[in-house]
Amino acid sequence: MGAMTKAADRPAILWFRNDLRLADHAALYAAVETGRPVLPVFILDDAASGAWKPGGAARWWLHHSLAALGQALEGLDARLVLRRGDSVAVLSGLVGESGAADVFTGGMADPWARRIDQAAAEALGSQGARLHRMRTTTLFNPESIRTKAGGAYGVYTPFANACLALGGPKPPLPAPRSLRAAARDSERLGDWDLLPAKPDWAAGLRAAWTPGEHGALERAEAFLRHGLGAYPAARDRPADDGTSMLSPHLHFGEISVVQLWHMAQRGPGGKGRELLIRELLWREFCANLLWHHPILPDAPLKPAFAAMPWRDDPAGLAAWQQGRTGVPIVDAGMRQLWRIGWMHNRVRMIVGSFLVKHLLIPWQQGEAWFWDTLVDADLANNAGNWQWVAGCGADASPWFRIFNPVLQGRKFDPEGDYVRRWVPELARLEARHIHAPWEAPRPVLSQAGITLGQTYPEPVVDLGAGRERALTAFRRIRSEA
Ligand SMILES: Cc1cc2nc3c(=O)[nH]c(=O)nc-3n(C[C@H](O)[C@H](O)[C@H](O)COP(=O)(O)OP(=O)(O)OC[C@H]3O[C@@H](n4cnc5c(N)ncnc54)[C@H](O)[C@@H]3O)c2cc1C
Missing domain, CATH: 1.10.579.10 (DNA Cyclobutane Dipyrimidine Photolyase, subunit A, domain 3)
Known part of the structure; x- marks a missing residue:
């Protein structure tokens, strides 16, 4: 089937990971720009992530986030393809089935995901397809923030100053207005058993959160409008609910850190904005540490x-x-x-x-x-x-x-x-x-x-x-x- 597909109809696969949104998505943007049909896919690969497969609470979130992404894609007449299993095998299979020549992806600096990237690039290469890896989860490319001597930063403050010296990330990319979608069979989200059943311990989660891109943007806007001014004083007092509570939205990439950075520039600013940016740079610092020290989750750096x-x-x-x-x-x-x-x-x-x-x-x-x-x-x-x-x-x-x-x-x-x-x-x-x-x-x-x-x-x-x-x-x- 692959060889029979006309070049212009060979889809571009968009492989979503922890960047479950449509706006400011460099990989989605690039896939749409090819002018070819786009095949959006999410793969649940618990074996590859091993001990670091999503935990119970994150699985609850993932279920709802995928449901929200699926709905947003339906608004563009596209269908999110869900597959479970070995990422490389699933991608190779999809390339074989659809005749795709390009797979666009972002996300995941986690060591296990980087191993998959390498294996996927090789496997796809042998099928005549290419993996294009774009930056969707951090402000900057981890390789671009280096000390003067060319090493990796081990201390936050000089790292943050080096980031600030870059003058901030480029403006966010728009969400696609329309999509030429390709379709393949999808597994059903409900069959993945991501939600707790017996017992259902998620009542408190349901009451506290609205996973998905829409919920993320609403929370960000509300915090920037009503919370940023008080943030310097309230952020250290847990009874005040004075922080953004955007961390799960950022982790799943329902809002990008680049979007948040630029949204924060629009308001009145002041000390609140400065501190929020400092926190976003802590996130960037941790991502950088993991990139340069893949043992970070397991063994002490000292x-x-x-x-x-x-x-x-x-x-x-x-x-x-x-x-x-x-x-x-x-x-x-x-x-x-x-x-x-x-x-x-x-x-x-x-x-x-x-x-x-x-x-x-x-x-x-x-x-x-x-x-x-x-x-x-x-x-x-x-x-x-x-x-x-x-x-x-x-x-x-x-x-x-x-x-x-x-x-x-x-x-x-x-x-x-x-x-x-x-x-x-x-x-x-x-x-x-x-x-x-x-x-x-x-x-x-x-x-x-x-x-x-x-x-x-x-x-x-x-x-x-x-x-x-x-x-x-x-x-x-x-x-x-
Ligand atoms: C022991 C320990 C474990 C933690 N585990 C996680 C974790 O698994 N996931 C996680 O996102 N954060 C973790 N944090 C960091 C921090 O506690 C949370 O990011 C923060 O509480 C999230 O709340 P918020 O979105 O309201 O933060 P805000 O104050 O509104 O900050 C905005 C964003 O900045 C980032 N940020 C803030 N503080 C930190 C920090 N210290 N390190 C890295 N990024 C930061 C987060 O993305 C956060 O959403 C951990 C902190 C500690 C001390």
Whole structure:
């Protein structure tokens, strides 16, 4: 069939990955520009991604995002082709079936995806077709941000300054107005079992989010209009919902970071814009780290940390995962994560520090739990930030600086409203006790309906002792770290 197809009718395959949108999509744009019919495809390849296949919360999001993309394509009289299996085999099959000569794609700097890219380029080449890889998920090409000596940046600030010196990314590309679509058989999204069924734990996710390009743009516009001004003050107070909550939309590429950058330039700006751009550059930095250090999700960038005397503590890990550590700000964060698949950044730092320092549990175990429960689970951001929290990353917080979760709670949740929202059994406790209920006088606790050890746990670790244990462990590897 391939050889029989007239050149002008040979479709261009558009292989969607974590760039599930129509606007500012360099690969889609290039496919449309060929003037040939476009065959849009998404491949679910759980075997290739291995341990890093999308976790439970991300699968929920992926289902809805693909449904939204499918609908948007139908608006252009095109049909999204869904296939499951080995990416290279699926692409080769589609090229064989359709006679396509070109496959356009973007997305995915993840090491497993880069391996697929290489294998796909070779396989398609042997069929007389070409893989065109475009940039759709980052501001800049990771190879283009280099130190003066030509190396990769390991520290955020000079990296961010190098990006800013480039003067920002090019303006975003428009979404295609029309599409000459090619069609092939598609699997049914419902058959992929991406949604939880028994039990259906996704009620909180459904209430909190609207996956898809439309939902992403609405959230971005609302945040830029109403949230950016207050962002500098509100972004560190988890009770205020003062951040954009765009991370899952950015991870799945329902809005591009380039679009967001340019949208942010239009408004009044000021400090809020500057800080938002700085955060987008943290995302870029993590992507860059993963590009240059594919081991980032698995092993410490500072090799001395491989000798860290971590503890094996299944009970401590379970208490942390379930939000039952007895440390209110930690439990609030972990329960927010469980309920809506997202946690405020300040609290991510607190719960991360508590796990790796006070409990001395390996950061990879926290990383894995986040991977399964975050709707924004992103290989680069998750690994980069866990390494930062653990002190073993490229540009990490010093190991000996150990967050005190009580002081962090009092500083960033002074009224205790965030704790009250997510840990309702503490809701009646006054603000001055809410971050350390074990220090509250017994009558105060009983007036608030709390019996420690029964209605709410005693702390799983004495904070002072946990801190000392962590420092001792660190001293053992310090000479090399
Ligand atoms: C232990 C730990 C694990 C994390 N895991 C992830 C993850 O899997 N996926 C993820 O997207 N973020 C992760 N982060 C980073 C950060 O917490 C989230 O990006 C942020 O909370 C998302 O909320 P927002 O969209 O409202 O952020 P905003 O403050 O509105 O920031 C806008 C965007 O900037 C980017 N950004 C902000 N902070 C960071 C950061 N520290 N590192 C990288 N990018 C950042 C995100 O894309 C975010 O959507 C992690 C942080 C920690 C401490």
